Amino acid sequence: MTYTKYSASGNDFIICHSFVEKDYSTDAIKLCNRTEGIGADGFVVLVPTNEADFKWLFYNSDGSHAAMCGNATRACAHYAFTNGLISSNETKFLTGAGLIKSTIENDIVETQLTAPKVINEEFMEEGFIWYLVDTGVPHLVTIVDDLDLYEHNLCAKMRYKHNANVNFAKIENGIIKVRTYERGVEGETLACGTGMAACFLRAINLKLVNDTAFVYPKSNEQLTLSIKDGIIYFKGAVKKVFTTNI
C-alpha cells in the first residue's frame, strides 16, 4: 500500500486512497505510532463517493474516528490534486462534519470550514473562563496572557469532562497564538486547524480581532483565518514530506 506523509503547519498526517471503505482504525494506530510506524497525528483514507469529489475516513493517532480535521483537509486537498484524483484546484469532499471546500494554490491551501456551532458561550472551570464551540469537532477555548499557563493534566481533565479538544490562546495586536491539546492524540500537537478556528471565533466574539487575523500555532507557522457571513476560512502551507510503499 502506498502512503504519503504530509505536514500541515506541523500537524502531520498519513494519507492514502482506496476503493475499499471499511474500518481502518487498527491501521491508524499502527501507522501513526511514532516509534514503530511512520508516525503522525492522524491517518486519512480517501474513498470514492457519488456525492462529491471524494469522501474521507479520518482517524486520530489513537484510532478514534473524528468528524473533521481542519489541517488534514488542507493536506488531503493537496494530495488529491497532486495525485490526479481531482482535475480542478478547487475541490469539494465529504467529511463526517459535512461537505468541505478547499482551494489549492501550489503549496498553499485554503479550506472553508463547516458553519460553527457555539455550545457554551462562557463558563468558569478550573480557574479559567471557557468558550465551547464546534468548528467541525468540539473545542474548548480559554484566552490567557501567558501561554505557559497551558498544562497537560488540566487539559486532559477538561478534554475528558467535555469530550472536546482544549485550546489556550493569547491575543496581542490582532495576532492570535494558540496551544492545543488534541482529543485522540491525547497531547499537544504543533497545530490544530479547527482549534485555531475556535480561538479565532472567540477572539471575534470578544471583539479582539478583525474579520481576518494571523494565527500562530505551536509550530509558529503562520496561518490566515477569516470570517465572512458566519463562515470561517483558513489558509496556510502544506508540505508533502515523503511517499512510501509498505
Ligand SMILES: N[C@H](CCC[C@H](N)C(=O)O)C(=O)O
Ligand atoms: N483531534 C480532533 C480531530 C483533529 C482536529 C485537528 N487536527 C484539526 O486540524 O482540526 C478530534 O478528535 O476532535
